[in-house]
Amino acid sequence: MRVILVSHTYVARGNRGKLRALTALGCTVAAAVPARWSTPQGAGTTVTDWDDDAGVRIVPVPVRGDPTDPDTVVWDRRALRRLLKDFRPDLVQVEEAPWSLATARIVAEARRLRIPVTIFSWQTLPRRDTLRQRIRRRRVLHAAAGAVAGNAEAAALIARAEPALPVAVIPQIGASVPPAASRLGGPLAIAFFGRLIPEKGLDFLFRAAVKVLGSWTIDVVGTGPALLELEQLAERLGISARITWHGALPRSDHGAVWARVNCVSVPSRATRDWVEIQGPVAIEAMARGIPVVVSSTGALAETVGPGGIVVAEDDTASLAEALQTLLDDPTERARLGAEGRRRAMAVFASDAVARRQLDFWHDVASQRASV
DSSP, X not given: OEEEXXXXXXXXXXXXXXXXXXXXXXXXXXXXXXSEEEOTTSOOEEEOOOEEXXXXXXXXXXXXXXXXXXGGOEEOHHHHHHHHHHHOOSEEEEXXXXXXXXXXXXXXXXXXXXXXEEEEEOOOSOOOOOHHHHHHHHHHHHHOSEXXXXXXXXXXXXXXXXXXXXXXXXXXXXXXXXXXXXXXXXXXXXXXXXXXXXXXXXXXXXXXXTTOOSXXXXXXXXXXXXXXXXXXXXXXXXXXXXXXXXXXXXXXXXHHHHHHOSEEEEXXXXXXXXXXXXXXXXXXXXXXXXXXXXXXXXXXXXXHGGGSEEEOTTOHHHHHHHHHHHHHOHHHHHHHHHHHHHHIIIIIBHHHHHHHHHHXXXXXXXXXXXX
């Protein structure tokens, strides 16, 4: 099968594991990415060149607009049309927001050439869309041959909008599976990775941890506007000596933290406009065989499944009980770590994601052929 994927996500080489795995399965893959892309977090501008990345053809496309406002982002039509005609794909998958101008235009170009299109969506909460966005989303879903959702709630939103559309729940990005952690015994060494904002729930973790009896520590990787408030909370709770603040470590330096911890907590809480859509920190911990404790918000429970402990959002007693269990019972730590690693390999590893993605494309193609 010949497939073009269109997404700014694949500007980053580290996000291409699924694409490389697809080529290993015999799929011919081209990834259309912005020629220049500025990250919304202000980390700089990435310039993409034509490339062959382990068999994946990387095709830079001129894009204009503000990445923080998808309604302004416009992909060059002539470049896309030329790619579609030259590559002659069996299918195009667009991994931009279904309501965005970019997705609408790419779907329109593919339809003109009678190329089936599947879309991808992370949208987990209902949005307050403008009239134009609602019209675009309706047209895109109606024109699509299938849809991939990043989690079950995103799939349910698509199904409610277009009941007859084939939908599959498949992660967008495959995870790498590093060697299993070797340090699961000893005192409980908890890690928190994330931006220091209220919805990430580090204060929830602090309030729970203070109830845990025994030897424990927390490594905090991340920074954000709530840093001072969280430092003051740790002082008031009397746990400052147990907290190590690493700040905003580059990802290349995370290995030292992973090597010293034997538990990861993702204690997020939902807001009216935000929930966790997957939980990449939990996935990485599971892939390393490190037990995870997550709150029940968003897709976190769906992500960890039987590979972790799920506690109610903002329920300090339940989180403290879960941490106490892991501190007191290294055997349970090892069991949960092994179960999480098995789940990460079966569900989130790049080769597993690629197989499910390719199977879905074949199903979509066979359904179209039978119509």
